[in-house]
Amino acid sequence: MPRVRVHNFSVSLDGFGTGEGQSLDAPFGHAQMRLHEWALETLTFRAMQGKPGGGAGVDEAFARSWNQGIGAEIMGRGKFGPQHGAWTDEKWKGWWGDNPVFHTPVFVLTHHPRPAVQMEGGTTFHFLDASPAEALATARDAAGGLDVRIGGGPTTVREFLAADLIDHMHVALVPIVLGRGVRLWDGLEGLERRFDIESVTSPSGTTHLTFTRR
């Protein structure tokens, strides 16, 4: 049975999965890249940026799992772009350039659907106004028997957790206090009872937590 997975989802000590004040220049708002520095220095993410080298240790071991065996991604609209409400035009095609890193169908959850956008390299952005369960059914159909990744942001991951649709989740706890932004854990009291949880700290100071559904 294909699984539903979350990878490399960074949160602060105070539980924020992104900062406040997202804009075109600041995809993560005032958090900037501080939640993701640990990942950006890994072999996997440096290669995605066209850079040589990178860490090969614990951070990399977690980072590189993100696209192994994945056939589709579901993401929230805030991960796709900084716009809100009705689309004023349809020129925006995400933050990732002409050849996005996904190389699979990607389902963007939005109350304002628009036509699908086919990119280079196998990524197609589809726009869905759907519940988590409905979106998952659609993504599973598109995933060709592979797993579906829930790509974020925090609101989307939280909604899939609340609906008990996540089989595997990797959270990277970064020891910073963001103070404001979007919280991951709200409304999820007792989440730990549904998962086996393992933790390991890396030399970057990041604590990697894996949640495996019981």
Next chain:
Amino acid sequence: MPRVRVHNFSVSLDGFGTGEGQSLDAPFGHAQMRLHEWALETLTFRAMQGKPGGGAGVDEAFARSWNQGIGAEIMGRGKFGPQHGAWTDEKWKGWWGDNPVFHTPVFVLTHHPRPAVQMEGGTTFHFLDASPAEALATARDAAGGLDVRIGGGPTTVREFLAADLIDHMHVALVPIVLGRGVRLWDGLEGLERRFDIESVTSPSGTTHLTFTRR
């Protein structure tokens, strides 16, 4: 120079240092002992409960530092007892029996001072209506040149952090989602810039974070 220290301060993934609904039977409210299980199984805390044995690993290494070189403690009223507002009587002498574990002067922050209570074994409870800085000056005078421990709860630790009065803090991050209670990190955005932070995970799943003031 004597330091101001926090030890064995447990928080949940969502940043709660204690649960909701404290009462005489539930000092930590709905969190019960779930934030403190890691500590209760250590040699140090089992000995305090009069029990033999206990873990001697990473959890114990952190747990046992709590009273080394400590000359006084400051605690919030919620750590001392479940009562709120004016004291209806002065019979309550804390949760710790006739011979409390502290064995030093203990300063309880309250807007309702009452006479000091001398216990067996060197613990005296003093009641202070004072700011963090004022309470610290008083505790330092009483500590005989040793360090002062900020004993909790979360509101008290947060206020001392906000006033930049903490030199060393050990936080034990427990992988549970409490959902409600009293948060440690609120109002402390950017706290990490004032501290060097180290992290290590123990086999109990607890992540020990130490904050050392820069």
